[in-house]
Amino acid sequence: MNQVPVPVCIRLVLLLCVASSFPPPAAAAPDAGTVASEESDGLRVRSGYLDAKFSLTHPALLFLGVDSLGGGKVGHDVLSADAGTTVAYSVAHSVTGSGAIVSYSAGAPSRSVPDWTFEATARGLRLTSIWTAAGHPAPLTLSFDTHRCYSTLLGVFNGKGDIALPAVLHLPGFGTLRLSCGGLPDAALGYASGAGWIKVTLPAASQFNRSVEYRWDVTTVCPEVAAAEGDPRLDGFRRNWLNIFQLNPNRRLLSNNTNSDSCGFCYYEYADIAMQTPALAGDLHALDMVRQSLELVLGGTKTYGMPGYGDFPEESSDTFPSLLIAAFDYAEGRRDRPWLQRNYPGLRSWADRMLATDRDGDGLIKYVATGNSGSWPEGLPKVRPSNWWDTIGFGHEDAYANALAYRALGGMRQMAAELGRTDDAARYGAAERKLHDAYFPAFFDPSTGVMAGWRSADGQRHDYYFLFVSGIAIVYGLVPEDRAAGIMDRLWDEMKRVGYSNFRLGLPGDLIPIARKDYAHKDPRYGGGLREDNTDAFQVYENGGASACFAYFTIAALDRVGRHGRADQILLPILDAFEKREFEGSGPNHLTNDWRKWDGTSEGYEGFLVDNYYTLLAVPGRGEPRSPAHE
DSSP states (O other): OOOSSOOHHHHSOOOEEEOOOOOOGGGOOOOTTOEEEEETTEEEEEOSSEEEEEESSSSOEEEEEEOTTSSSOOOSOOBOOOOOOSSOEEEEEEEETTEEEEEEEESSSOOSSOSEEEEEETTEEEEEEEOOSSOOOOOEEEEEETTTOOOEEESOBOTTSOEESSEEEEETTTEEEEEEEESOTTOEEEEEEETTEEEEEEOOOOSSSOEEEEEEEEEOEEEOOTTGGGOGGGHHHHHHGGGGOOEETTTTEEOSSTTSOOBGGGHHHHHHHHHTOOOSBTTBOHHHHHHHHHHHHHTTOOOBTBTTBSSOSSOOTTHHHHHHHHHHHHHHHHTOHHHHHHHHHHHHHHHHHHHHTOTTOSSOOOOSSOOOTTOSOSSSOSSOOSSSOTTBOOOSEEHHHHHHHHHHHHHHHHHHHHTTOHHHHHHHHHHHHHHHHHHHHHHEETTTTEEOSEEOTTSOEEOSOBHHHHHHHHHTTOSOHHHHHHHHHHHHHHHHHHTOOOGGGOEESBSSOOOGGGBSOOOGGGTOOSSTTOGGGTTBTTBTOEESTTHHHHHHHHHHTTOHHHHHHHHHHHHHHHHTTTTSSBOTTSOEEEEEOTTOOEEESSSSOGGGGGGGGGSTTSOSOOOOOOO
């Protein structure tokens, strides 16, 4: 199954690699770059990959810093403050040739067999628990401060809601730890999240499993890219490739972040990155997290964008396309025909419900909101617009969602053919061709020379120089080849005309203010101004605010039409901003950095929004980025 059309870089066959884990301590040679030292409150081990401090009073990590690239970027602690304990422990410690060891025994005096032993080496931790008749170790819980780093545990949930091992602990901006376990059948870690924290719990040894060893190995997980090892401009790509994956343990779904919503219309982004992600650990793949999220939605779990979750009378126009693309990516990427066979009826239902929205039979999917200018009421919208950009008045025939639908129909055609369902394959193929033929005439705006955002029920096109709309249409092959370059040149010229050039902030979704009559959420906090032209709220949130969200489509479209220097003028500053963690956390105004005004003022609210990191999909397969140059 090779779905067409898809972005150029998704079609490339890549050699994928993962940095090797550090060998077990017994085989480790002394590392000249590893320094162990005793401090007033703990024993610390530092290397270019790791900075870990163990408590000398009770089993606890007091500091954890990681740099997957070994560059010494380890001085940032990702942990919450240690809560301490009321249990007294006897503690012994020693410095080894490759790190340090600390052992903990509850009570006094110290026993010959401790409850827990912590060991740090240059590239990893070993946390060992032993049960004896005299010592019954307690579980170990580590708390991570998501204000310091939006840490997430990545893996597959078991029936109890724990994460099965092997798994990975990903630290955006810093890197990844691969987690494995010996001595505990069906090993799994407790995983919980709340506002500002996640907690990871390591079960202790018991009388049934008397010795349990957890290994945390510093690693890098990303596709292989030419010259990446020696090009510091790609460090932001290598450290952050996994940033798009955040598992919310409260929902057991891939989500905006560990304590936020799960949006079905984002699932294709997760799946596209997962398709190019090497194995996370053992036989665990990123696509397995996509599969588990899809299965929950197929089973009835609601996501934002669906009726019953947010103000949507029917599924947003991009929800079913996104879910179907993700399902194709999973079935293709994992070669899981039995899964496809079992779940095809549900996928078919999604596809048919998507097609049923074409109420006038012109080939384009539609949304219940008309999208007519002036149709959006004052106050909070009672009905949300038709796609991810849920404060802008997208409605009726949505250019972005129809591009996704085109790609989804291609995937359904191929999945049906894979299962020998020839009638379905022919039906979806015909719908795919009909949408393709209707698309460009419906959305191309001859007055501006670019693609409009939506065509409302009254037949009007609504065009605010949406960068991502023209981008996705070109990348997915919905624009005639002889028109694509001209569209991207027109957008580039308009970007220069309006004065947007600070690409490390990402890109605005639209280059000119969205008139109040076309803005659905009229709260000034979210881009809805008081003036009719909405210039008083321009650059706030989705009304022209800058973000890396959806910047991928502009970069990929520029590359597709041969404007490589322009593509790199956007991409390279974003990668540098990722490396410096500039899309995380809050600004001085206490709003968050996932959205900005063009002067850099923070205007976001998530604190960490995974969609920003879909931009990284622009890197694989492009070879070594060029030095930015004007064209």
